[in-house]
Amino acid sequence: MSVRDRLKGLTPEDERVLRLVGGHMGALASKDLKARCADGLDHCSETWAARKRDLTVRSSSRWAGSVTKATHDQWALSRRGQGAYLDSLDAGIRTISHRLSLPIGEKGGRRQPGGYRSKHEWFHKTRRLHVLEERRAAVAADRDNGVVHVVRGGRKLLNTRHNLDAADLTEARWRERWESARWFLSADGESGKRFGNETIRVAPDGEVSIKLPAALADLANAKHGRYVLAARVAFAHRGAEWADRIEANRAVAYRIHLDVERGRWYLDASWTRPVVKTAPLATARAAGMVGVDTNADHFACWQLDVHGNPVGEPRRFFYDLTGTATHRDAQVRHAVSRLLHWAKRCGVRAIGLENLDFTAETTREKHGRRKRFRQLISGIPTGRLRARLVSMAAELDLVIVAVDPAYTSQWGTQHWRKPLATPRRRTTRHDSAAVAIGRRALGHPIRRRTAPPHDDRSDRRGHRTVQAPSGTRGREETRHPATDRAHDARSRTGTTRTRATSRASNTVRDARSDQTWVQDPLLLT
Incomplete structure (x- = not known):
């Protein structure tokens, strides 16, 4: 669950402190991600502890925990993307190999493509097959060795640097976006602590305070090395649920980020909902x-x-x-x-x-x-x-x-x-x-009627509806005609027609029972 509110009324000093903290923690996060990628598959609890100790000296233990957790999540996401890319390459290789094995111009079926339409296309697809196989071999080698390629700030924004004219950006404007995307102003929650977070704390009245890293402790304007922002937040969406959590000192994670295009600062609050329970x-x-x-x-x-x-x-x-x-x-x-x-x-x-x-x-x-x-x-x-x-x-x-x-x-x-x-x-x-x-x-079949039974059945190809439950007697028969004479006969006698005494032309004799047969009123024909 995530909610957002704008940080309104920030002073120039507040913005300066946020930029300094974000830049400092972003540099530490970049170095930590580089160290994690260098470890590859050799990562263990000892290497994680060593990285966290190095970060703690230059920030704090909670800042270091948030950075290392974000690093692990980003590395794991890259590994999942690498696996999805391998699956895509395998699908392309299988399809090309299948189409190359067919004669030129052969038509495909409903589930399989046919052969290529010309010799020219067939030749170029053979070259394409070699390209995909070489690409797959390189990606598979990286995956086996635990190598991932990650860009903090986004590869799309990085490539925009080489196409500033197409993106209608100046170099200074791009640099501002790039730096803000690489900032790190996120803090994980911790249950049992005051208001559910010790690093970025939001009080019930909307006061926002930040625990400054050790290198920036001289910028504090409150006790215990904290900096209190002039802005106040009030979550309009799910604010009551957020207030209940912080008053009970339950974990709430926060993230502060800057929208460069609008020049606005935002604060995101997020927490984990209980596990979704499955119902029978x-x-x-x-x-x-x-x-x-x-x-x-x-x-x-x-x-x-x-x-x-x-x-x-x-x-x-x-x-x-x-x-x-x-x-x-x-x-x-x-x-x-x-x-x-x-x-x-x-x-x-x-x-x-x-x-x-x-x-x-x-x-x-x-x-x-x-x-x-x-x-x-x-x-x-x-x-x-x-x-x-x-x-x-x-x-x-x-x-x-x-x-x-x-x-x-x-x-x-x-x-x-x-x-x-x-x-x-x-x-x-x-x-x-x-x-x-x-x-x-x-749990019902999609098709409204099943196929008629075989000739050796007693009903001789009578239609079977699939609307009635399996326990309903006569479910394989057709609906009895509701004519005016049938209604009149029922109203005169007060009883319904039974199978053992009389039978219409489209009903089936059932010698095993003489009980009254009543059509299910909820059937749709």
């Missing part, structure tokens, strides 16, 4: 389900009851994933928030979602020249959606049910698009896919 699947399905179809620019949703029947009207929640990373993250967060609040109003306890993963689908070798299609599937926020949705759903006491995405769009369009269309409602393939996802999350 039967409990999650008890009140129905909301099926969600994830697309490149919107969520298509439809509410389903416990029997798998759509309820109400479909809903769509749009988002725009163009622009900066901050804008994209805000768009996903806003769309997920609207989706969860709508699901809460519907009264359901669970949301059905596809377990999508396009890691192997986004390589250019997979779909050849279909660049727009690769951009489309790359734009679907699968990883960010899962992380956001699980954490935000836990706040509203909702459960996420992940299902297999196979054939949800195809079968949803085939079996649900036309039946759900009305003169005033045009059902799209995304809406029908949401119904298919919700039915699969509820």
